[in-house]
Amino acid sequence: MLKKIRICLFVCFSLIFSLLVVADEHDSAPTQVSLLYRIQPGDVLNISVWGEETMQYKELRVLPDGTLSYPLTGVIEVKGKTIGEVSQLIAEKLKVFIPEPNVNVMVHAAEGNLAYVIGKVTKSGPISLLQDTTVLQALSLSGPFDKFADKSAIKIIRLHGGQQELIKFDYDEVSKGDNLNSNIFLKPGDTIVVP
Structure with a gap:
């Protein structure tokens, strides 16, 4: 009986350890x-x-002006481009030095596509926009509203061409299925303010 318990404990610890290794990787x-x-x-x-x-370069951060420096290509504009477009751009510039270069670009961390939720929510702070995200989805990621939150007076502040644009959002209306046009897709840099 004691032998079976030891075997069972060994198997359990082995499983837990392997799960921790996978999580770390x-x-x-x-x-x-x-x-x-x-x-x-x-x-x-x-x-x-x-x-x-x-x-082979790892963890190259895109600069605030949307550019990146890579050997033999100099400074290249990458903001707004897809991974494939950046690979193609670098390959074109490298052809002068390397015949038929096969360039691989991977996103190590999507830290530039962030929107923010502030105000009377449980979890204020940044939200990663790894896929199309609406205001309602972002609010759901921020946890429940504070009991004093004015859900009908939520605002989205958006930078647009150097100017700030204010977009109104009424949570109560949208959650009832009304005024769904105000449930816009967020853009990087948007800030949702819950008063």
């Missing part, structure tokens, strides 16, 4: 994003050229 893995994902300032990229050991 998952935390350090690149962010899984769609091929249609548009790169933003603040994102972190891994870029490599197949067969070129000296062209």
Whole structure:
């Protein structure tokens, strides 16, 4: 009986250890994003050229102006481009030095595509926009409203061409199925204010 208990404990500990190792590996893995994902300032990229050991660069951060420096290409504009477009752009510039370069670009961390929720919610702070996210979805990620929150006076502040735009959002209306046009898709840099 004691032998069976020891075997059972050994199997349980082995399973727990393997799950912890898998979780640890998952935390350090690149962010899984769609091929249609548009790169933003603040994102972190891994870029490599197949067969070129000296062209393997990890964790290159996109600068606030939307550019990135990569060897032999100089400064390149990557903001708003997909992973495929950036790969193609780098490959074109490298053709002068490397015949038929095979460039691989991966998003290590999508830190540039953030919106923010502030005010009377349980969890205020940044929200990653790894996929199309509406105001209602962002609010659901922020936890329940504070009991004093004015859900009918929520505002979205959006930077648009150097100007700030104010968009009104009435949670009570939208949750009833009314005024669904106000449940817009968020853009990087949007701030939802819950008064």
